[in-house]
Each structure stands twice: as C-alpha cells, then as structure tokens.
Amino acid sequence: MGFKQQILLTLATATCALAVSPVGSGSWTSVDPEFDVQECAGGTVSGSTFKLPESPNGSTSGSGCSNGHLRAERRYKNDYSSGVHQFGGQFKITSMGGNKVDLKQTFNGDDGPWFMMAVKDSGDLYNVEGGDTIASGVATVGQTVTINTVHDADSSSFDVYVNGNKTYSTSSVGGSYYDKFGAYTTDSGSGPITVEWTDISFWTQ
Numbered sequence: 194m195g196f197k198q199q200i201l202l203t204l205a206t207a208t209c210a211l212a213v214s215p216v217g218s219g220s221w222t223s224v225d226p227e228f229d230v231q232e233c234a235g236g237t238v239s240g241s242t243f244k245l246p247e248s249p250n251g252s253t254s255g256s257g258c259s260n261g262h263l264r265a266e267r268r269y270k271n272d273y274s275s276g277v278h279q280f281g282g283q284f285k286i287t288s289m290g291g292n293k294v295d296l297k298q299t300f301n302g303d304d305g306p307w308f309m310m311a312v313k314d315s316g317d318l319y320n321v322e323g324g325d326t327i328a329s330g331v332a333t334v335g336q337t338v339t340i341n342t343v344h345d346a347d348s349s350s351f352d353v354y355v356n357g358n359k360t361y362s363t364s365s366v367g368g369s370y371y372d373k374f375g376a377y378t379t380d381s382g383s384g385p386i387t388v389e390w391t392d393i394s395f396w397t398q
C-alpha cells in the first residue's frame with residue numbers, strides 16, 4: 194500500500210469512527226431524506242447550528258411559524274405510517290440561558306406533536322408529553338450527547354437511546370410521522386439556547 198492510500202484509509206477510518214451507529218436488533222438500511230429549515234419568531238438555523246434568542250420577536254410568518262413559538266429546526270421529509278424507522282444524531286448545547294427547550298421531535302402529522310424530547314436548565318432530558326425523565330443531567334453545556342430513536346410503527350413501540358443506552362420507551366398511536374430536530378420552546382419554555390446537531394443518520398428496516 195502506498196503512502197497516499199494509507200492516508201486515505203486512515204481518513205476513511207476516522208470518518209467512520211465519528212458516525213453514529215444504529216442501535217437495536219435487526220439489519221438497518223441507511224436512508225437520506227431531504228429536509229426543510231423552519232425558523233420562527235427570531236430563531237435561526239445556520240448549517241448545523243440552531244439558535245433561539247431569549248423571547249419571540251412577534252413574527253408568525255414563515256414555515257411552521259403559525260403559533261409564534263421560538264423555532265429553529267429541520268423538518269425531515271421522511272413521512273411514514275408503517276415499518277421500522279431509526280434516527281441517530283449527536284447534539285451539543287454550546288450556550289443555554291433558557292429552560293424547557295425541545296430538541297428532537299417525532300411529529301405525528303395527523304395529531305400534531307407526539308414525541309418531544311426537551312432539555313431543562315439542569316441538563317435533564319424529558320418527554321414533554323407527560324413529563325417523564327428520559328435521562329438526568331446528561332445535556333449540560335459543552336457535553337456531546339448521542340440520541341437514537343427507534344420507532345416500530347407496525348407494533349407501535351418507540352424507544353429512545355441516550356449515549357447508546359435505552360433509557361425510555363413509550364407506545365405510539367396510529368397515523369403518519371416524521372422527524373424534526375433543532376430547538377423549539379415548549380409552552381412553558383424560554384430561550385436563549387444555541388445547540389449544534391451533527392452526525393445525523395436515518396435508517397429503516
């Protein structure tokens with residue numbers, strides 16, 4: 194092997210080591226859905242950086258902005274109503290002055306938000322619907338957190354993995370779903386926050 198090939202191989206190995214791997218059993222097929230960027234009320238998306246100011250700027254125009262909440266999100270066009278679907282990605286909060294900010298949604302297109310994983314100023318991750326804790330104290334400023342969600346829309350099971358450990362499970366309802374992530378203030382939440390989302394992957398079975 195030549196020197197150049199060795200360098201390329203080293204680079205390829207390093208790139209692979211960074212990627213988030215699928216969790217759970219069975220064989221997974223990687224998919225690469227497109228997405229729309231949604232900004233509302235002063236929230237902005239710049240590449241993989243999602244930023245909300247302290248409070249809404251009063252604007253309700255723009256995609257996904259009708260409720261006037263602070264929003265800086267990617268809405269993936271991976272709408273599904275059957276099959277097994279996995280999301281994987283890493284986030285790092287780089288600044289946080291707010292509280293109760295949603296970071297990852299599995300959105301039910303028929304009923305509205307369904308699974309919303311939000312962060313408290315303590316670094317706790319919780320499910321907005323019902324308030325259950327997903328993981329305590331893991332998402333403090335500067336910490337990189339790996340999230341995988343596995344949704345079997347046929348058996349209605351939904352599992353959340355934090356740093357590779359399954360820490361939360363719930364059951365889904367019927368209807369069609371899609372993935373979102375970024376930053377979005379919950380009804381009782383507030384900015385500011387800056388969060389980076391990287392190593393995003395999607396798989397199906």
Ligand SMILES: *[C@@H]1O[C@H](CO)[C@@H](O)[C@H](O)[C@H]1NC(C)=O
Binds near residue numbers: 233235251255
């Ligand atoms: C509010 O922020 C949004 C981006 O989130 C921007 O498009 C809009 O122009 C801003 N509106 C005002 C009134 O500043």
Ligand SMILES: *[C@@H]1O[C@H](CO)[C@@H](O)[C@H](O)[C@H]1NC(C)=O
Binds near residue numbers: 355356358
């Ligand atoms: C996963 O859970 C196990 C057992 O509770 C624990 O020992 C381990 O540190 C956890 N791993 C991570 C990455 O959090």
